Amino acid sequence: MAKIAVIGAGKWGQALHFALSQKQECLITSRTKRDIKNFVTLEEALNCPYLVIAIPAQQIREWLKNNFKYKEGQKILVASKGIEASTGEFLNEIYSKYVPEDSIGFISGPSFAAEVIKGLPCALVLNSTSKKVYDKFKPFFPDFIKVYYSSDVVGAEIAGAYKNVLAIASGICDGLQLGNNARASLISRGLVEMKRFGKKFGAKKSSFIGLSGAGDLFLTASSTLSRNYRVGLGLAQNKKLEDILDELGEVAEGVKTAEAIYKLSEEYSIYSPIAREVKLILDGKHPKDSLKDLLRG
Numbered sequence: 001m002a003k004i005a006v007i008g009a010g011k012w013g014q015a016l017h018f019a020l021s022q023k024q025e026c027l028i029t030s031r032t033k034r035d036i037k038n039f040v041t042l043e044e045a046l047n048c049p050y051l052v053i054a055i056p057a058q059q060i061r062e063w064l065k066n067n068f069k070y071k072e073g074q075k076i077l078v079a080s081k082g083i084e085a086s087t088g089e090f091l092n093e094i095y096s097k098y099v100p101e102d103s104i105g106f107i108s109g110p111s112f113a114a115e116v117i118k119g120l121p122c123a124l125v126l127n128s129t130s131k132k133v134y135d136k137f138k139p140f141f142p143d144f145i146k147v148y149y150s151s152d153v154v155g156a157e158i159a160g161a162y163k164n165v166l167a168i169a170s171g172i173c174d175g176l177q178l179g180n181n182a183r184a185s186l187i188s189r190g191l192v193e194m195k196r197f198g199k200k201f202g203a204k205k206s207s208f209i210g211l212s213g214a215g216d217l218f219l220t221a222s223s224t225l226s227r228n229y230r231v232g233l234g235l236a237q238n239k240k241l242e243d244i245l246d247e248l249g250e251v252a253e254g255v256k257t258a259e260a261i262y263k264l265s266e267e268y269s270i271y272s273p274i275a276r277e278v279k280l281i282l283d284g285k286h287p288k289d290s291l292k293d294l295l296r297g
Ligand SMILES: NC(=O)C1=CN([C@@H]2O[C@H](COP(=O)(O)OP(=O)(O)OC[C@H]3O[C@@H](n4cnc5c(N)ncnc54)[C@H](OP(=O)(O)O)[C@@H]3O)[C@@H](O)[C@H]2O)C=CC1
Pocket: 008, 009, 010, 011, 012, 013, 014, 030, 031, 032, 033, 054, 055, 056, 057, 059, 063, 079, 080, 081, 082, 111, 112, 113, 114, 249, 250, 251, 253
């Protein structure tokens, strides 16, 4: 019987399923039935001792409430990147009501699904307060993925979520044809901004200069493979958010995460100018007005 299952057969779930099928059998399940090898029912997947959950951040709470009951000894790997907008809660806080802390890990780092599913190399971080979770999951990963360990769960989560908002900003910057200098300025100030935000929640600085922060930010904020970057390009063309998301047909976590970061920044008095302008643009502010405000501020 297979020991490991991926839950959520979107872009990332399918790429992880491909990767995790290289060394052993790996099951996969999703809300919508798909014609994929080893696609099983949710019930069958939930019986596996190792689960990888790739469901968008905004849906996690509801999904856990309706579907999940932790089985003694299970180990869970969370593959989502986002902060819940309605509460401002981080995913580790949401999961903590369902999974013991020493049985859960969070994947971070630069990893476009479209490249992973082709078997192209990358380096990821498995973040968990228990190194045992890393030790258990590491052997499942194929040779083309290098997996590092970090105990900084909150740092990895914030970096992975924040970079999606900055990728929207970068897409706007490129969509407005502001130039390479502007994009480099935006990305580097964005890195400072996400580190400052993370510090307030106890994140380690090293997570922001490593794969989880700079690595994923450089990747996502400079490629049309990123859904979040493409949202930014659309906003710069004055397209309606609703139309951009319809056209995308996949999740762009930065949209809701911008809201969450805005709220948390207000609540904790954190200076987060780029994320704030992204949130205001998503609410209808003209990107050129945001540019003026960012240059002035
Ligand atoms: N794509 C990428 O390159 C990467 C993505 N991520 C993160 O992984 C997460 C998933 O992204 P991705 O797979 O690309 O997104 P997609 O939009 O491609 O797929 C989303 C998946 O979530 C499932 N889903 C959506 N809503 C619900 C719900 N209410 N209940 C149960 N399942 C639901 C969908 O199910 P179904 O289609 O079966 O209905 C689908 O399998 C995001 O947090 C993203 O940031 C992280 C690293 C890389």
